[in-house]
Amino acid sequence: MGDLINLFINSVFIGNILLAYFLGMCSFIAVSKNIETATGLGFAVIFVLTVTSPVNWIIY
Numbered sequence: 001m002g003d004l005i006n007l008f009i010n011s012v013f014i015g016n017i018l019l020a021y022f023l024g025m026c027s028f029i030a031v032s033k034n035i036e037t038a039t040g041l042g043f044a045v046i047f048v049l050t051v052t053s054p055v056n057w058i059i060y
Contacts, residue, residue, distance in 0.1 A: 013019075
């Protein structure tokens with residue numbers, strides 16, 4: 001039973017390519033018309049990746 005739950009979580013949240021593409025395209029389409037908002041989103045993405053990469057490295 002534990003293997004099935006692990007497989008479900010991996011399929012839905014970790015290995016879901018469609019969800020990753022949707023999340024990436026949604027923010028791109030929303031702010032690509034205005035340079036100020038696109039720049040703000042770019043800095044936000046850089047900040048989030050900078051913070052989450054070391055945290056994920058420590059956890060895994």
